[in-house]
Amino acid sequence: MQKIFTLLFILLIVLGCETNDTGNTADKDSFMRLYGGSFLDEGHKVLQTQDGGYLLAGSMADENELSDMYLLKTNSTGDIAWHVTLGDSLNDYAFSFSLSDDQSVLVAGTTTLIGSNKTNALAAKVSGTGNVLWERNYGSSNNEQIKDVIGTSDGGYMLAGYTNAAGQHDIFLLKISATGDSLWSKTYGGSELDEAYAICHSHNGGYVLFGTSESFIEPGQASANMLALEVNENGVPIDRSTFGGELNDLGQAVFKTTNGYIFSGTTNSFGAGESDIFVVKTSTNIHDIEWSKAFGGTETETGNSVVQQADGNYTIAGKTDSYGNGSNDVYLIILSDQGNLIMEKTYGSTGSEWANFLTQTSDGGFIFTGATSHAENSMITLIKVDKDLEQH
Template sequence: MSGFSRISLFLMVMAILLLYSCAQAPISVVSIWQKAFGGSEWDVAYSIRQTTDGGYIVAGYTESFGAGEEDVYVLKLDADGNKLWEKTFGGSGWDVAYSIQQTTDGGYIVAGYTTSFEGEGHVYVLKLDADGNKLWEKTFAGIYADRARSVQQTRDGGYIVAGFTNSFGAGGDDVYILKLDASGDLEWEKTFGGTLDDMADSVQQTRDDGYIVAGHTCSFASSDVYVIKLNGDGYEEWHRVIGDEHYYESANCIQLTGDGGYIIAGYTASETGWRDFYILKLDASGDLEWEKTFGGDRDDEAYSIQQTSDGGYIVAGYTTSFGAGEEDVYVLKLDADGNKLWEKTFGEEYSDEAYSIQQTNDEGYIVAGYTESFGAGSRDVYVLKLDKYGNTGSYPQ
């Protein structure tokens, strides 16, 4: 055999071996899908988190199932969005969950409000085991309306809860922060604000074992973003009021960033009433580094934000400026400086909104809210799994 023939044969064998090895190599497939859950009435998700088994835990409320007018609704999904179990909690009144998190014991902590007990409404906190069974429930309130909007397990095994109270404080609604121990018993509670309405929508434990809280204030401005830094005992270290005197601003979510600062998502509205996504980056001292607005000529509001593994941010909410229907799920990917990399809308003819988003282990995103365009009822829980570019599966039936 000539030298040329031997070289040709060698190259052909190597090509075959290379093709075979590529065929045998595992291919990583990112799961993308959309699902709707619920019955014939209104069912809404306010919070979703990926769980340690690769699935998801969802919380909100249901009017289709349960004992009362509205009940806390918790769903466990597998990695492909199939329902593993669902649970309802509450009494004969209105009971709603706004926040859920998996806890270090594999169970879940849930926070919201209940009107099934005495008073106009109580902060409602539930601890569930890994199968969704209730281990304990706690209510906290005075005689008027009190709500929890955010909960997080703390490093000491307890919980930090944020919302608002009309029962205590200086006047109107006040920011209401509660620190609970691992059994749900109250360690301390604090109120913040002035004589008008002041509310908290989001809380996170900080690296120094204090807490960062975000919401809005009408006591210190016409209606502006309100950020409070607390120490570990709940005493204020500083606060910031951010906004324009000719606009109305509110923060719906705050998260820690890798540089020690904070990222905030909410809305800004002109005096004409139309809202835009409002994204703010603060440094560790609470000073504004940059702010961005996104949206069109109608209402657009951001409810959830998280820093992503590339240093940028993923944001979710709703839009009435773009999309196919009355309101559509609106997801934005931003770079580290808040510049828009891409945007996506999801939904069809009717109202569809997102209240919660999180980056997943496969670099994609999980989104939850509600849909009126799909599902079994007038409003159903809506869960979307996206890839890293915002692509998803076909609409649910």
């Protein structure tokens, strides 16, 4: 327990928050919170709720170093309203969730099957007050991993990730009903590795899946490339496009913009460092690249999340080794609608910090989640900043 208090003290001093002894600021426009224990905990997604609070999903480990899905509801300053853990006695991870109008939540991720060490898709429905309504796993004798989920127009959900059913990995898309019944599933890919890490609604009434492919390579590309795959509402492929160069380029996040799509990930082909954040903006046609740019320093950067702001600009969240205080720090950048860098900011201590997901809040600021790590301990982070990426 002592190392947890030490970690809290170091982080709160370095990150510059005016805090009380629970690690929060009094002003809801800016605060930092840490959640977790003495083991490996991580936040993967956060959204603002109708009451001005926040909903966060991730994973939390126990003394046996086994993880459970973790869903946390807070008020506007990060105080815990309720929390639930989901899963069985082996490792279970929540990577995403979909928030309904009635504030119920569909949490999606991956579970490890007892006795076989195989992984399946795992989904759970939780009420707006934290009651678990149902929990189900989906898959086959192969390994399935779910990385993202969105709600569908019929009240169901679309889960995206990958499976090893055919090639090394194939993209996996699963449609379930509002009550958790499996309606259909499809796989996409070639003979090499193909994975989806994000999904959004398309401008054509279907979906765009985004991730990484080693199977589909265009002239001038090699190794792994970012892959955007467009399918209709029934999962039938419509189009695909790859982005990248002669080295590995990995896709992490997609956001449907007012006039197209913006994609974020990590590039080894372009930029100044070992790896850099790579951002691609297209029109509603995923082949029509309006601009693509790399951002970072001389070391390594990753772009894990992207959102279009209310003013049309874009914010990307990830991590950096080039800037900041520690081995990794949270790295946030704001870009204009033409991809020009407007602002950048790092957050961190002498340990390792990263952001997995970011969204804009109703006051024009931002909230993001990820983890902070010292030695063998990592804790879930929840950080709220203002529109200028500042903490007060």
